[in-house]
Amino acid sequence: KQEVTQIPAALSVPEGENLVLNCSFTDSAIYNLQWFRQDPGKGLTSLLLIQSSQREQTSGRLNASLDKSSGRSTLYIAASQPGDSATYLCAVGATGNQFYFGTGTSLTVIP
Amino acid sequence: DAGVIQSPRHEVTEMGQEVTLRCKPISGHNSLFWYRQTMMRGLELLIYFNNNVPIDDSGMPEDRFSAKMPNASFSTLKIQPSEPRDSAVYFCASSLSGGAYEQYFGPGTRLTVT
Numbered sequence: 497k498q499e500v501t502q503i504p505a506a507l508s509v510p511e512g513e514n515l516v517l518n519c520s521f522t523d524s525a526i527y528n529l530q531w532f533r534q535d536p537g538k539g540l541t542s543l544l545l546i547q548s549s550q551r552e553q554t555s556g557r558l559n560a561s562l563d564k565s566s567g568r569s570t571l572y573i574a575a576s577q578p579g580d581s582a583t584y585l586c587a588v589g590a591t592g593n594q595f596y597f598g599t600g601t602s603l604t605v606i607p
Numbered sequence: 608d609a610g611v612i613q614s615p616r617h618e619v620t621e622m623g624q625e626v627t628l629r630c631k632p633i634s635g636h637n638s639l640f641w642y643r644q645t646m647m648r649g650l651e652l653l654i655y656f657n658n659n660v661p662i663d664d665s666g667m668p669e670d671r672f673s674a675k676m677p678n679a680s681f682s683t684l685k686i687q688p689s690e691p692r693d694s695a696v697y698f699c700a701s702s703l704s705g706g707a708y709e710q711y712f713g714p715g716t717r718l719t720v721t
Contacts, residue, residue, distance in 0.1 A: 527707040539698060540712040585650065593638065593657060593705025597650045 498523045498590050502598035509576055510606050517571040517601045519586035524564045527589040531560050531571050534583045534600070543584075544571070576605045611713035613699050619719045625687040628716045630699030631680055638705045641674055641684050642698040644715075650698075656682065657705060689720045 499522045509515050519529070528547050532540040544553045544560040546569070552561040559572040573580055585600040612631040620626055632639045640655040654664040656676045664674070671690070676682040686693055696715045702708040 528709075530710060532712075539714045540700075542709060542711065545709045587710065589706030589708070589710070591706070593662060593707070594652065594655065595640065595700075595702075595706055595710055597652075599649045 498526075498588055498594075498596040500586060500588055500596045500598040502584075502586060502601050504601060505599065506602040506604075508604040508606060511576060511578060513576050513605075514572065514574050515576055515603070517573070517584050517603070519569040519571070519598055521567045521569075521588045521596070523590065524567055525591050526564065527591070529560075529562050529569045530587045530589065530595075531558075531569075532585045532587065534585060536582075540585065573603075576603075578605045578607050581605050611699055611701055611711055613697075613713035613716050615716060616714060617717050617719075619721065620689055621721055622690055623688045624720075625685065626689045626693075626718060626720075628684040628697050628699075628718070630682045630684070630713060632682070632699070632701030633711055634680065636701035636703055636711075637679070638702045638708075639676060639682050640700040640702075640710070641682070642700065643695045644698060645695045653684070655705075686718075689718075691720045694718055694720050 501520045530545045531543045546553045546562045557574040562569045583600045583602045587595045587597045614629045641653040644650045653666045654674045659676045674684045698715045699713045700710050702710045
C-alpha cells in the first residue's frame with residue numbers, strides 16, 4: 497500500500513524567506529501528485545498538480561517538483577508572506593484509482 | 608461550475624441519532640470520494656465510487672457507516688447510530704476518473720455528536 501510522508505510536521509519562518517516543503521511516497525507507480533492548502537476550519541484547495549510524466553509545475557510564487565524514481569516531491573514557496581500560513585498536504589494519485597494523502601506540514605509565516 | 612457541494616455544513620446531534628451527509632460532485636466527474644478528518648488521525652479515505660459503483664470501502668470504520676450513490680450527481684454518507692467518536696469533519700471530493708485526474712474537494716461537513 498502506498499504510504500505518503502511529509503516532513504517537517506510544522507515549520508515557522510520569518511516573512512520574506514524562501515522555503516521548501518517535502519513529500520515522500522513509497523510506491524513510484526503513480527499517476528500524479530497534487531499539493532493542497534488547508535486553512536484552519538476550511539476545506540482543501542488545490543495548488544498544483546504534477547503528472548507522473550512531468551518534473552515540475554509552477555504557479556506564481558509556488559513551484560512543485562517531482563522525482564518519481566526517488567519517491568519525492570517538493571513544494572517551493574518563494575518570498576513567503578503571512579497569508580501563506582496554512583497546512584499544506586500532498587496527495588498521490590495511484591493505481592487502483594485512489595488518492596493517498598500525507599499528514600501535512602503546518603506552516604506559519606511570521607510578519 | 609459550482610464545485611463540489613456538501614450539506615449540511617454543520618451538524619450537531621445526540622449520540623444514537625442517525626446522521627446523513629450529502630454530496631453533489633462536479634458535473635461530469637465519474638469518481639467520488641468520502642474522507643474524514645480529525646486532529647488525531649488526519650485525513651482518512653472512507654470510501655470511493657467510480658461510475659456510481661462503490662470500489663473500495665475498506666476505510667469505512669464499521670457497520671454503522673454506509674454510503675450510497677444512486678446517480679452521478681448525488682451521494683450520501685449515513686451514520687446510524689452515531690457516537691461521540693464520530694465527531695469530525697467529513698469531506699467529499701470528486702475527480703474526472705479516479706487517481707489519474709485532479710481531485711476537487713467540497714467545503715466539508717463538521718459533525719459534532721454529543
